Amino acid sequence: MNLESQLAQHQAYLLRFARLQLRNDAWAEDAVSETMLAALSKPQSFDSRSQLKTWLVGILKHKVIDILRQRQREVSVDQDEGDGSEELDALMFKADGHFAAQPADWGNPEQELSSRQFFTVLEACAEKLPPAMGRVFLMREWLELPSEDICKELQLTPTNLYVQLHRARLRLRECLELNWFGNRAAT
Amino acid sequence: MILRRTCKEVAALLVAREDRALPMVERVALRLHLAACQACPNFEHQLSVMRQALRLWREDANENPSPAAKSSTNSPDRR
Numbered sequence: 001m002n003l004e005s006q007l008a009q010h011q012a013y014l015l016r017f018a019r020l021q022l023r024n025d026a027w028a029e030d031a032v033s034e035t036m037l038a039a040l041s042k043p044q045s046f047d048s049r050s051q052l053k054t055w056l057v058g059i060l061k062h063k064v065i066d067i068l069r070q071r072q073r074e075v076s077v078d079q080d081e082g083d084g085s086e087e088l089d090a091l092m093f094k095a096d097g098h099f100a101a102q103p104a105d106w107g108n109p110e111q112e113l114s115s116r117q118f119f120t121v122l123e124a125c126a127e128k129l130p131p132a133m134g135r136v137f138l139m140r141e142w143l144e145l146p147s148e149d150i151c152k153e154l155q156l157t158p159t160n161l162y163v164q165l166h167r168a169r170l171r172l173r174e175c176l177e178l179n180w181f182g183n184r185a186a187t
Numbered sequence: 188m189i190l191r192r193t194c195k196e197v198a199a200l201l202v203a204r205e206d207r208a209l210p211m212v213e214r215v216a217l218r219l220h221l222a223a224c225q226a227c228p229n230f231e232h233q234l235s236v237m238r239q240a241l242r243l244w245r246e247d248a249n250e251n252p253s254p255a256a257k258s259s260t261n262s263p264d265r266r
Contacts, residue, residue: 053247089195097193103229106236113240122244140206141241147206165206166199173233176240181233 003043007036010053014060020123021064021138023131027071031063038063061143068135068153076155077132077164088170106181118180125175129168136161137168190216197227201234 018028
């Protein structure tokens with residue numbers, strides 16, 4: 001199989017991640033096209049077939065960071081964004097600081113963590129984060145950028161970065177509980 | 188008491204620990220609370236499941252099955 005058709009097999013996968021990170025379909029398509037072009041222009045820089053995807057993801061991450069940089073003004077976090085996080089806190093805890101409901105036991109979900117359905121739910125939960133918060137979270141968890149770099153790229157103070165990540169983690173937990181772990185216990 | 192924390196405070200510390208190292212006094216307060224609380228250890232476990240899930244997702248283990256579940260306990264202060 002030639003490189004071109006091998007690349008085509010990975011296109012949908014790359015686009016999914018680019019969309020989640022950039023939260024803009026046109027930018028995501030640009031990032032993936034540029035990744036494909038970069039890969040085609042120097043095929044000698046990758047060797048074995050098993051590493052093709054890893055190699056492509058590496059290129060994609062660079063393209064995505066370039067786009068975040070070019071679009072800095074548009075992706076900057078609105079610091080006063082009312083996003084309902086206080087409500088989430090109020091739902092989780094009673095006034096005296098105790099949990100309103102005991103957090104569920106998620107068990108040892110080793111099997112589930114290798115199932116495709118689980119990751120579909122995880123991605124859907126990440127997609128449901130508000131765009132600015134989702135970008136910050138993905139920069140951390142997918143691009144794996146150090147905090148200082150995320151602050152620099154998005155013009156965030158460290159405090160604001162941690163607030164965004166904190167809210168994102170709570171929402172993701174809530175979403176997984178509702179759509180995966182909670183349902184599982186019921187069946 | 189200086190080391191006493193509510194579940195709400197402990198949950199906030201546990202979430203914060205995913206992204207930054209906690210000061211010594213908070214780490215001590217956390218351990219004291221977790222040792223005595225019924226609810227918070229479940230919350231801590233949920234966060235560790237999420238951490239493991241995000242790692243596998245990043246590494247795309249769902250399409251290359253096997254590395255799953257090898258180490259469920261990577262350090263929270265990983266970065």
